[in-house]
Amino acid sequence: MTAHDLRAAGDTGRPVATAIAVSKSFGATRALIDVDISVAPGEAHALVGRNGAGKSTLVSLLTGLARPDGGRILFGGEGSPPLSDRAAWQARVACVYQKSTIIPTLSVAENLFLNRQSDGLRRISWKGLRGRAADLLAEYEIDVDPSAAASTLAVDQRQVLEIARALSFGARFIILDEPTAQLDGAKIAGLFDRLRRLQESGVAFLFISHHLSEVYEVCQTVTVYRDARHILTAPVAGLDKDQLIEAMTGEDRSERAQFAVDTYTPPAEAKPALEIRDLALTGAYSAFSVTVGEGEIVGLAGAGGSGVVTLGETVAGLHRPSAGTVTVSGTNVRTGSVPDALHAGLGFVPEDRHAQGVVPMRPIAENITLTAMDRLGRHGFFTGDSLRRAGSALMDRLDVKAEGPDQPVGALSGGNQQKVVMGRALANSPKALVLIRPTAGVDVKSKESLLGTVRQAADEGCGALLVSDELDDLRIAHRVLVMFKGEVVAEFPSGWGDAELVAAVEGLSAGAPAAGHAEHTEHTEHAAEPGTEHEQHTLTNNEGSGHE
Incomplete structure (x- = not known):
């Protein structure tokens, strides 16, 4: 059943927003292929899908930031306005993004009526502006001082302020992009009450969230996109969570068999490669502990707002934690120091290769050997020949396709750039690796190569903490920890199924099989032999409302 086959609810009988057979491409990449969606007046309609499903592209089309290549966008049954008519778009739709658009240095009143402070060329009446703001805030029961600086507002207050601003333009259709990612339990409940x-x-919402438990709590209808296509639209009340997850994942057992690993058995006299004890960062995650053995790959999965990326970056030294310790192969690491982590023997693949991974105008040889410069010559001095030899050896190991070691990294394909980043992490013969979404944005062939490199490093005795939300990445892990809003909520041994892991990541699992996170804080305890029975870990934090 497609979205445009569904009759919209409401007195008018017309959907507030509709996409009919919409397509959009960016170069050779097809971001949306003949997708549909229809949002009824007064409806909370969820849009869900894994990374790359096309959700963000649809938002850009529904808000007039881009034009579809094919299909139609309708509001109230009428065609969408020209992209140049921003006022007309603002009167029809607004998006509250995960990253707030409120300007912190301006007052609440100024934010509410930005570019509308006065009529025409008349001087601004600041008293009148504050009065208009007070009326608007009172209408939507927002207890905020109009003259207060926006920087003093809490996250939930800024979100509600953005909703009120959108409604003041006349829009009755609001897109919420991961609205609860930065909120705690009480504030989530308050937001949901306000939405109801x-x-x-009569206000309608398009609710985009990685937390499927929230979809069941607040939404009436859900639409699933997968691989740029419309898969399903159905009432939430009649949709089993396993059906929803199956629609999102599209399980293909034959494809994922190539990434599977055997149960981890530590080598004789193996030592911990990476030990993390009670690591915490206020506002991001709390009391995280794990031991990664030599030759072990531990996956760390979580959706937006779970804290997994920040945790991985903290271990690598990019953030200074509020508590906890990191030890690499017996050496205590000074937390918050990247050089200290590198010196202790930690290799790191960052999340964003463009911003954190490569120097695009410099040669491959320089980029791929950045962590091993002290090995290329005495006292930090080395020749161009030694640099090229070391770079070429790493390029061969990673199968980097290039003209040679002197070619600028920026001229390589995305997959080969990522191989250079991986090579740099391995250049210093690390004892442990922290990998954050190491195959993001690469093709299948490059993904196989990168994951094969990680497994080879593990076979050679390196321990790896693999942070990712890509199922194929996590399939090479010997066990996977799942975080939800800063807490470890489940652990899965190798051989997990897509549905059970995604359910835990999305906050839907009420009893996922887990190996007892506390049991794995010591290396000697988590090295269970094949066939060991694992305890059931009840995800009580994820029952009911889905917030903590």
Whole structure:
């Protein structure tokens, strides 16, 4: 059943927003292929899908930031306005993004009526502006001082302020992009209560979230996109969570068999490669502990707002934690120091290769050997020949396709750039690796090569903490820890199924099989032999409302 086959609810009988057979490409990449969606007045309609499903592209089309290559966008049954008519778009739709658009240095009143402070060329009446803001805030029961600086507002107050600003333009359709990612339990409940009250007045929401438990709590209809295509639209009340996850993942057992690993058995007299004890960062995650053995790959999975990326970056020295310790092969690491982590023997692949991974205008040889410069010559002095030889050896190991070691990294394909980043992490013969989404944005062939390199490093005795939300990445892990809003909520041994892992990541699992996170804080304890029975870990934090 497609979205445009569904009759919209509401008195008018017309959906507030509709996409009919919409397609969009960016170069050779097809971001959306004949997708549909229809949002009824007063409805909370969820849009879900894994990374790359096309959700963000649809938002750009629904908000007039881009034009579809094919298909139609309708509001109230009428065609969308020209992209140049921003006022017309603002009167129809607004998006509250995960990253706030509120300007912190301006007052609440100025943010509410930005570029509308006065009529025409008349001087601004600041008293009148504050009065208009007070009326608007009172209408939507927002207890905020109009003259207060926006920087003093809490995250949930800024979100509600953005919703009120959108409604003041006349828009009755609001897109919420990961609205709960930065909120705690009480504030999530408050946000949901406010959304329900607005729905009663006819305001419709497109609710985009990685937390599927919230979809079941607040939404009436859900649409699933996968691989740029529309897969499913159905009432939430009649949709089993396993059906929803299956629609999102599209399980293909034959493809994922190539990434599977055997149960981890530590080598004789193996030592811990990486030990993390009670690591915490206020506002991101709390009391995280794990021991990664020599030759072991531990996956760390979580959706937006789970804290997994920040945790991985903290271990690598990019953030200074509020508590906890990191030890690499018996050497204590000074937390918050990248050089100290590198010196202790930690290799690191960052999340964003463009911003954190490569120097695009410099040669491959320089980029791929950055962590091993002290090995290329005495006292930090080395020749161009030694640099090229070391670079070429790493390029051969990683199968980097290039003209040679002197070619600028920026001229390589995305997959080969990522291989250079991986090579740099391995250049210093690390004892442990922290890998954050190491195959993001690469083709299948490059993914196989990169994951094969990680497994080879593990076979040679290196321990790896693999942070990713890509199922194929996690399939090479010997066990996977799942975080939800800063807490470890489940652990899965190798051989997990897509549905059970995705359920835990999305906050839907009420009893996922787990190996007892506390049991794995010591290397000697987590080295269970094949066939060991694992305890059931009840995800009580994820029952009911889905927030903590």
